[in-house]
Amino acid sequence: MRTAYLCMFMVMFLAVCSLFPGAAMAGPAPREEEVYFANGEVRLAGTLLLPHVDKPVPAVVFVHGAAYHDRKDNWEEAEYFARRGIAALVYDKRGCGASSGDWATASQFELAEDALAAVLLLKKRPEIDARHIGLWGMSQGASIIPLAAVRSQDVAFLIPVSGCLSFDRQMHYYRANLFRQRGLPDRLLDIANKASLLSNDFARRVRNGLPVPTAWRLRCAFDTDLDSSSEWAKVRQPVLAVYGALDRAVPVAQSAAGLRQALLLGGNQEWTIVIYPGAGHSLGTTDTGELYEPWRGYVPGFLDGVTDWVLRRAAGGRSSGDGLKGTAQEPVLPYTAAHYERLAWYGNSLVQLPMVLGFCLVFAAGCLSWPAGFLFRRFRSARNPRRPQIVSGLAQALCAINLVLLAGLVVLVQAVSDQIRPSCPPALRLLPSAGGLSALLSVLLVAFTARAWRSGVWMRGMWWWSFIALAAACFLPFLFYWDLLGTPF
Known part of the structure; x- marks a missing residue:
């Protein structure tokens, strides 16, 4: 009877394994060894997972994606590789876990050098086949591994997972899906995209030599404008690139086609x-691909397919360019990247930042110094003594409203720029209405100013509120660009 139950259990176990490839990993649990290696002054800590074999084996270094990551984030994949006979090195990203340094102030090239330091460590190990050491890069890591590959012949192959070629275009796609998922209106998405382009443009100018404090320079080190297509065109090592068809973080069809073109060009x-x-962004099983959904395990066939490819290469097998296997359909975005490229002449940091500073100074002076009121009382017209007081009050009210708009815009940009939980505080949803009031007062002030100049009255005092009127007129296109004219959000 016991034998019958045992046989039934084994049959059921094998059936489950056939339905979920990779659920039961082949081979015994790997040996784990704590390792340390360095890239300049940065000391990196990791774990080397070794299969139980008596000959040198191929190896893979796992390179992290964006933000904070330690070795645990790649542990499942690394253990699977090691059980299949492939050594795996997972490490704490610089500034994470037991590693020193700061990932937030590192460039892509510095992160690529971290990965090469891990490759150099493996190359010296007797358990590793030095001819077959490759790099796995997830998401942002998929853009880092080609930088390492073109700088070292020690890298034998590359496995980019859910990578992109342009960070700006990728973030447009990601934010559109994130804002849709959180139920935020398209106008807030437009503000977040424009804020991102402004920030990236400023960072690029800092990297190109714009003098700023050291702390700012460090925060601008990551080169988001790096042309990944040109780097992939330099790669000569074998490449296995994988994507999830339902990825809502990376535009798969566009990225896969661009990668194919770059590899062919090179x-x-x-x-x-x-x-x-x-499959979603992390190649996990998904029905919709929505961002940050609960983890349900890797899509069937993914880990087996990747490890089979590595083992086949280590055994001397080769495969020619196979083209694209599979398709992906991307949702239509409310704002395309080309939309922002056409507005780059106005939305760049060289234009926007001086404008914001200038508007703040002018409107703050109008609110705090009250020179217009004193001048209007001194040079009051005999024909209409009330008109200067009206115009002075109008100018001061307009300055106060515009200062509130500028402060609200800064807070709003901070709120919608959160890359995980963007939001719009309830009080800030009225900013477009305040912008409409500002536009109305600006028209009235310009009209009063023009009429006063034409009549030739108060010539000695009109310069101040005429200057306010000019600044208010220039402020209107600024409000329109930042979607602060119209109905509430």
Whole structure:
């Protein structure tokens, strides 16, 4: 009877494993060894997972994506690789876990050098086949691994997972899906996109030599404007690129086609691009691909397919460029990248930041110094003594409203720029209405100013509120650009 139950259990176990490939990993649990390596002054800590074999084995270094990551984030994949006979090195990203440094102030090239330091460590290990050490890069890591590959012949192959070619375009896609998921209106998405372009443009100018404090310079070190297409065109190592068809963080169809074109342009002779159906950004099983949904495990066939490819290469197998395997359909975005490229002449940091500073100074002076009121009382017209007081009050009220708009815009940009939980505080939803009131007062002030100049009255005092009127007129296109004219959000 016991034998019958045991046989039934084994049959059921094998059936489950056939339905969920990779649920039961082949081979015994790997050996784990704490390792340390350095890139300049940065000391990195990690764990090397080794299979139980008596000969040198191929190895993979796992390179992290954006933000904070330690070795635990790649542990599941690393253990799977090691059980399949492939050594795996997972490490704490600089500034994370037991590693020194600061990932927030590192460039892509510095992060690539961290990965090469891990490759150098593996190359010296007797358990590792030094001819077959590759790099796995997830998301942002997929843009870092080609930088390492073109700088070292020690990298034997690359496995980019859910990578993109342009961070700006990728973030447009990501934010559109994130704002839709959180139920935020398109106008707030437009503000977040414009704020991101402004920030990236400022960072690029800082990297190109714009003098700023050291702390600002460090925060601008990550080169978001790096042309990943040109870097991939230099890669000669074999490439296995994988994507999830339902990815809502990276535009898969566009990214896969761009990667294929770059590899062909560079003359790479061995590459494969696979798009897995039913998979999200992390190649996990998903029905919708929505961002930050609960983890349900890797899509069937993914880990087996990747490890099979590595083992086949280590055994001497080769494959020619296989083209794209699979398709992905991306949702239509409310604002395309081309939309912002057409507005780059106005929305860049060289224009926007001086404008914000200038508007703040002018409107603050109008509110705090009250020179217009004193001048209007001194040079009051005999024909209409009340008109200067009306215009003075109008100018001062307009300055106060515009200062509130500028302060509200700064707070709003901070709120919608959160890359995980963007929001709009209830009080700030009325900013467009305040912008409409500002536009009405600006028209009235310009009209009073023009009429006064034409009549030739108060010539000695009109210069101040005429200057306010000019600033208010220039402020209107600024409000329109930042979607602060119209109905509430």
